[in-house]
Amino acid sequence: MLNQVVSSLRQERLPHIWCPGCGNGIVLSALVKAIHELGCDPDKTVVVSGIGCSSRAAGYLDFNTLHTTHGRALAFATGIKLARPELTVFVLMGDGDATAIGGNHFIHAARRNIDLTAVIFNNSIYGMTGGQYSPLTPVQKRTTTAPYGHLERAFDIAELARGAGATYVARATTYHAGLLKNLIVAGARNKGFSVIEAITACPTAYGRRNKLGNGLQMLLWQRDHAVTVKQAAKMSPEELRDKIVIGELYRAEAPEFTATYEELVARLAQKEK
Amino acid sequence: MSGPAGVARLMQGNEAVVEGALAAGVRFFAGYPITPSTEIAELMAERLPLVGGKFIQMEDEIASMAAVIGASLAGLKALTATSGPGFSLKQENIGYAAMAEIPCVIVNVQRWGPSTGIPTAPAQGDVMQARWGTHGDHPVIALCPSSVREAFDLTVRAVNLAEKYRVPVILLMDEVVGHMRERVVLPPPEEVEVVERKKPRVPPGDYYPYRPDEDGVPPMANFGDGYRYHVTGLVHDEKGNPTTDPRVAEELLLRLHRKIYDHLDDILSVERYMLEDAEVAVVAYGAVARAARRAVKEARAAGINAGLLRPVTIWPFPEREVAELAQRVRLVVVAEMNLGQLRLEVERAVGGRAAVKGIHRVSGELITVEEILAALREVPEHA
Numbered sequence: 001m002l003n004q005v006v007s008s009l010r011q012e013r014l015p016h017i018w019c020p021g022c023g024n025g026i027v028l029s030a031l032v033k034a035i036h037e038l039g040c041d042p043d044k045t046v047v048v049s050g051i052g053c054s055s056r057a058a059g060y061l062d063f064n065t066l067h068t069t070h071g072r073a074l075a076f077a078t079g080i081k082l083a084r085p086e087l088t089v090f091v092l093m094g095d096g097d098a099t100a101i102g103g104n105h106f107i108h109a110a111r112r113n114i115d116l117t118a119v120i121f122n123n124s125i126y127g128m129t130g131g132q133y134s135p136l137t138p139v140q141k142r143t144t145t146a147p148y149g150h151l152e153r154a155f156d157i158a159e160l161a162r163g164a165g166a167t168y169v170a171r172a173t174t175y176h177a178g179l180l181k182n183l184i185v186a187g188a189r190n191k192g193f194s195v196i197e198a199i200t201a202c203p204t205a206y207g208r209r210n211k212l213g214n215g216l217q218m219l220l221w222q223r224d225h226a227v228t229v230k231q232a233a234k235m236s237p238e239e240l241r242d243k244i245v246i247g248e249l250y251r252a253e254a255p256e257f258t259a260t261y262e263e264l265v266a267r268l269a270q271k272e273k
Numbered sequence: 274m275s276g277p278a279g280v281a282r283l284m285q286g287n288e289a290v291v292e293g294a295l296a297a298g299v300r301f302f303a304g305y306p307i308t309p310s311t312e313i314a315e316l317m318a319e320r321l322p323l324v325g326g327k328f329i330q331m332e333d334e335i336a337s338m339a340a341v342i343g344a345s346l347a348g349l350k351a352l353t354a355t356s357g358p359g360f361s362l363k364q365e366n367i368g369y370a371a372m373a374e375i376p377c378v379i380v381n382v383q384r385w386g387p388s389t390g391i392p393t394a395p396a397q398g399d400v401m402q403a404r405w406g407t408h409g410d411h412p413v414i415a416l417c418p419s420s421v422r423e424a425f426d427l428t429v430r431a432v433n434l435a436e437k438y439r440v441p442v443i444l445l446m447d448e449v450v451g452h453m454r455e456r457v458v459l460p461p462p463e464e465v466e467v468v469e470r471k472k473p474r475v476p477p478g479d480y481y482p483y484r485p486d487e488d489g490v491p492p493m494a495n496f497g498d499g500y501r502y503h504v505t506g507l508v509h510d511e512k513g514n515p516t517t518d519p520r521v522a523e524e525l526l527l528r529l530h531r532k533i534y535d536h537l538d539d540i541l542s543v544e545r546y547m548l549e550d551a552e553v554a555v556v557a558y559g560a561v562a563r564a565a566r567r568a569v570k571e572a573r574a575a576g577i578n579a580g581l582l583r584p585v586t587i588w589p590f591p592e593r594e595v596a597e598l599a600q601r602v603r604l605v606v607v608a609e610m611n612l613g614q615l616r617l618e619v620e621r622a623v624g625g626r627a628a629v630k631g632i633h634r635v636s637g638e639l640i641t642v643e644e645i646l647a648a649l650r651e652v653p654e655h656a
Contacts, residue, residue: 043498081343
């Protein structure tokens with residue numbers, strides 16, 4: 001397994017930019033293991049990313065990699081996938097990247113049900129710029145731009161994706177790295193827009209300011225606060241209040257956009273004859 | 274639907290852009306509805322799937338620019354169309370295309386601005402936005418048609434230049450050229466010169482995606498063709514890997530400029546009309562050049578030796594051509610539908626060797642033949 005991961009890294013790019021205790025490497029590792037399990041041809045695999053700490057992941061991977069502009073990864077990926085549907089396209093984004101500046105692209109990729117697998121690194125913070133609140137920062141948490149505690153409510157990425165039309169929605173944490181890998185595999189196998197939210201720790205810009213401890217302690221927090229879909233079904237909303245529900249959250253059938261477009265092209269070609 | 278080539282048709286400028294794009298091999302369009310460019314999107318939606326191409330109306334202007342870049346990287350020639358407000362939104366990713374060297378064409382059918390302005394009124398207020406709209410130092414190519422047939426020809430040329438130099442190319446139209454209808458005879462496909470991007474000539478292991486050939490342009494592998502590499506808007510080395518090395522940053526930015534400025538003979542074009550013996554000249558472009566041409570003709574009839582210099586390539590600015598003109602004429606009249614965006618460039622190139630007079634119109638109305646003619650009659654005594 002480790003060899004698989006290493007074989008898909010651009011060795012000359014290491015060491016990476018991430019801080020000690022950061023969870024991004026765990027997500028990257030789960031992604032690579034998933035790509036190997038899926039048997040994707042590296043030449044036909046594309047990894048698109050936005051801007052932020054997590055989006056640097058694309059550059060470390062030995063696939064066709066595209067590090068785009070802030071929030072726009074899904075829009076670039078839409079162009080790639082529509083132009084060349086035979087490519088397998090993964091899109092890596094941070095929580096602010098995907099749901100603040102990229103929120104419009106996120107809901108419309110879901111609405112189209114375009115065959116992209118989006119992995120959202122949710123660390124509840126803008127890490128690269130030093131710890132400002134994102135749409136995923138919980139109420140009352142401290143950030144550099146919420147020095148008295150955060151006043152706004154957070155998004156639920158999974159509910160957002162589901163409401164907008166995504167056909168596969170799942171969540172795991174970096175503590176549950178095996179599950180995360182399995183969910184990415186299942187998401188990539190879904191012919192449509194798939195969203196996998198990966199809860200990951202930023203001890204430097206989020207944990208420190210909120211006294212959540214180091215990377216290990218934040219991982220253990222994930223372990224202690226995660227409940228499976230099955231467990232959650234038996235719990236009251238009150239019991240679920242500070243819990244993270246992990247596993248496959250939603251799955252649906254819907255026409256996939258690029259396939260529908262290909263059908264149109266074929267239908268028109270038939271008519272021409 | 275397109276008619277056969279070689280047959281005269283009544284055609285709109287925006288329609289000619291679509292015909293030019295398809296003739297040049299464009300097979301991807303992403304856009305967002307905006308007046309007065311919308312016909313381009315509508316026709317692309319109809320025509321592209323008929324030739325196996327792809328059309329998508331994205332959720333916004335930003336996304337359509339991003340999708341165009343993605344599609345180009347995946348190997349399709351790609352184009353988008355917009356107007357001033359949308360052009361502003363696209364600037365972020367136009368800069369990305371310049372930095373990552375992804376060929377693409379952006380059509381801007383200019384309308385009255387700033388802001389929403391008058392969506393249906395013509396203007397030429399985006400001359401400087403075309404040049405400096407995205408942040409940072411960057412070279413740009415912008416072409417400016419003044420007839421429907423030229424909208425076809427320059428769309429083909431824009432696509433060819435984008436592919437040849439791996440740059441975003443801007444087709445700077447105006448509402449008049451976009452919406453007016455003229456009798457047009459399009460060339461048969463075999464007579465349309467079509468340029469393809471340079472492909473790598475080495476196996477994947479030896480490929481440096483940003484190592485330029487002698488012409489300054491690196492060969493481009495498409496995603497999915499077996500050359501796995503990294504593309505970023507960050508400063509990057511020849512491998513495509515991000516770096517903050519000052520020498521690499523400087524050399525990259527200088528090369529991006531060299532690949533354009535070392536090929537001005539290929540990129541620049543101007544139209545010279547009755548300039549051989551001219552003593553006074555008009556510089557005009559786009560729709561205004563049509564009135565200017567007529568004014569020159571009428572001036573000649575009135576015994577004034579007038580001529581027209583029409584920048585077809587507006588960026589890079591045809592500096593040498595204007596400087597050369599300034600040595601031969603006493604007066605240069607710059608007529609444009611803005612408050613002097615190109616006049617300042619002309620003044621710089623003229624460098625005091627001739628008088629420069631501006632005719633500027635920002636009412637959303639065209640500049641008339643009479644106004645230009647009147648300016649040509651007022652040759653300063655000491656110029």
